[in-house]
Amino acid sequence: MTTAHETAVPGNGAGRRPPEAEVAVAVDRISKVFLPKNNVPVPAMVDVSLRIRRKEVLAILGPSGCGKSTLLRILGGLDTQYRGTVTWAQARQEHGRLNAATVFQQDSTLPWMTVAQNIGLGLSGLRLDAAERKERIDRYSALVGLAAFRSAYPHELSGGMKQRAAIARALACEPRVLLMDEPLAALDAQTRLVMQAELQALWRRTESTVVYVTHDIEEAITLADRIVVMSARPGRIKSERRTDIHLDGADGADPVALRAHPGFAPLARDLWADLAQEVGDAL
Amino acid sequence: MSSAVTEIKTAPAGVEPTVDPNVVRAAIALRRRTMAKRIVMGVFTPIFFLAIWEVLSRVGVLDREYIPPPSEVFRGMGAGIKDGSLTEAVAHNGWISIQRLVPGFALGLVVGLVAGIAMGILDLVRFGLRPIISATFPIPKIAIFPILIIIFGIGDTSKIVVVALAVFYMVCINTASGIEYSNRIYREVATAFQVPKRVEYLRVIIPSALPSIMTGVRLGVGNALIVLVSAEFVSAQAGIGYYIWNAWQVLDINAMFGGLIVIALFGILTNWCLLALERRLIPWSQS
Structure with missing residues (x-):
């Protein structure tokens, strides 16, 4: 997904450098148009950099x-x-990290999974080995204060705790x-x-x-x-x-x-x- | 401190708040009364209708020969149970019906789940199958039964297939719509975290549709019973449907009601089991 956009940067060689030192991600002239059912386009964003x-x-x-x-x-x-x-x-996905991880506004915990499984789901694209995976789940659930609730289901948690679980899930991917x-x-x-x-x-x-x-x-x-x-x-x-x-x-x-x-x-x-x-x- | 604050009162520290036992007792009593009302209404409403039936039959509003009062039906059934004739006949025919119901249900469930999941996940499958499903769904399954007899013969196979059809539609439609209309956020999480497709299907999409799938399964059980009994009415030498129909033809009213009660009990039992299964599978939907 991300690689498609990177090709737009001119002069990329093997030693790819960000256009500016210390820039994690650069957004250049993004425009977005929504096309509602009536086919009258609505410009949502124009040239955002x-x-x-x-x-x-x-x-x-x-x-x-x-x-x-x-x-x-x-x-x-x-x-x-x-x-x-x-x-x-970074051009390619580094081992064990995502470029970006999202915490949503609404409750985004999956109700059929425990806190640990919710965090684990976020890690499932990273191909971590079992020990590393468990270590991440333990570390980040502890970091948000949910160490004691790793095997609790979201419906047993308060709204704030659910959001903390979602935050732990995002942090556990160590996103850029x-x-x-x-x-x-x-x-x-x-x-x-x-x-x-x-x-x-x-x-x-x-x-x-x-x-x-x-x-x-x-x-x-x-x-x-x-x-x-x-x-x-x-x-x-x-x-x-x-x-x-x-x-x-x-x-x-x-x-x-x-x-x-x-x-x-x-x-x-x-x-x-x-x-x-x-x-x-x-x- | 701000000048707007004129008086500061602080709760005394170190004092354990006490709960008035009378308040607790009143709350418990209220809860008990609500439960009691629920049970009383649940038990007495059917008794009330049985009493009306009893009266109407005794007074002669209902033809006593065809619809005897419930007291007589129960007495007759009691005799049939005591000498074993009723229990034996019902058990024999019930067992034969179950042997058609279970494979038919399993077949419909599996095919319905597979088709429903495919329709829910893959747009192309949905566009392709939905018109067919919508067009054929309203046809009463028992109306297709003659065609099934032509294809599968008058044996058990045609009955198993007609049961499977009844289950298939309920499971397929509810599974597909369960996936289609489940909370979008779950799939967004899968996309945002680049969750592998296989994990997304098994751990995200299918579980999100479970409540709807279970509804389809329960509706499927009900439909399976309806269709099987109808099929046995018209084409069977044994089975609970055949038993009821035969009892009506020889005017054995007790046997007729015996068969009906067995079906009702079976319906209650399966529904109860499925609700228990649902509580285990989808604990989050209770709250």
């Missing part, structure tokens, strides 16, 4: 229908009908880029705050590169190193900001206390100024 750098957390903010989830689906290999190129730093599509949106407000701190600590520990789609300005500031705002349909990149206001990744870091940071409110205001007009246009 992005560089996702190693170990950064990139948040994508945007109004509903701006194509932010579509962009994530393209990166995750779930949508293959688009124009433009996606170039991964971790794709998160509003992973906390379906959780209640308090669980969401706890999970924000947990995610930050997890990424720090696993040195993850993350693309994080959200509609929540505060969540974007709390979690991201860089925040991209997308315009209303058809989606374009409207603004891009670096930020160094985020949780320090220590256990017990407090996302509510972070809001007292002097830079927090101005940044939130700027982001909202970018977004407000787009949200109005999207209505």
